[in-house]
Amino acid sequence: MTGEPLFDRIALIGLGLIGSSLARVIKRDRLARILVGCAQSQRTRETATRLAIVDEVTADPAGAAAGADLVIICTPMSAYEGIAKAIAPVLKPGAIVSDVGSVKRAAIAAIAPHLPAGVHLVPGHPLAGTEHSGPEAGFAALFEGRWTVLTPPAGTDPAAVEKVVALWRRAGSRVETMDADHHDHVLAITSHVPHLIAYTIVGTAVDLEEHTRAEVIKFAASGFRDFTRIAASDPVMWRDIFLTNRDAVLEMMGRLYEDLAVLQRAIRMGDGETLEKMFTRTREIRRGVVEAGQHVPPRAPGGNGETA
Secondary structure (H helix, E strand, C coil), X not given: CCCCCCEEEEEEECCCHHHHHHHHHHHHHCCEEEEEEECCCHHHHHHHHHHCCCCEEXXXXXXXXXXXXXXXXXXXXXXXXXXXHHHHHHCCCCCEEEECCCCHHHHHHHHHHHCCCCCEECCEEECCCCCCCCHHHXXXXXXXXXXXXXXXXXXXXXXXXXXXXXXXXXXXXXXEECCHHHHHHHHHXXXXXXXXXXXXXXXXXXXCCHHHHHHHHHCCCHHHHHHHHHHCCCHHHHHHHHHHCXXXXXXXXHHHHHHHHHHHHHHHHCCHHHHHHHHHHHHXXXXXXXXXXXXXXXXXXXXXXXCC
């Protein structure tokens, strides 16, 4: 889809999987007259230039953000505050700052205090991804049919929110707005805890004695293969997610422990009825995921990308 640009100048701070995928969408649909990418790694900057996914590239966040109508932070969350401090002096009145991080209350806390008056903060989270990273892993179809959640703080200019909504809709996303704390609780159980479980199960396999570990890898069934895919996700990004959403993650882990204790007792006592009731209930969740169209993973052209 093409048309009039939504923005004159967009700056993407970070050109990993999400940033580079969004860059491809912006370039494909001409959503900005000028698209600037920012990356600390020289290799990433050279790759972005070679792939022609941005018009300009720099290592300086302030240089990228100067004069931008929209700045989207696409880095691990531990970098947010430093980036916000760096770009604040050059942000023009009316500019919009957004992000793609998985923990929204922490994103607001890291960015909002440093933004000058007249600059709008519209945090966002595209619920899409793969286990791959870097600018070469990106693809424009990543967001198609996926949800993007926006969590603008109370009092945010509705016009600024609508411009960010329009960007994500042009990327193929379905967009919903919600409170940041609610987002963090929902994502704790739908994304964060499942990733923690995957990392734990794969870590347990790694710690098995050598002969058993080799057989685990050789005879890996679909369930374990899915865990290894999830556990291959960016370790820095997930470190930051667990540290910034710790309260919600710990709450959901507590509930999980309680449910596991019930199942543990049922198995020990040979209580098949309890096990069957649990498994019947959980089948309904899968049906709901399928009906919502969220069971088909995004795939890069010629690739095997899956939602992480």
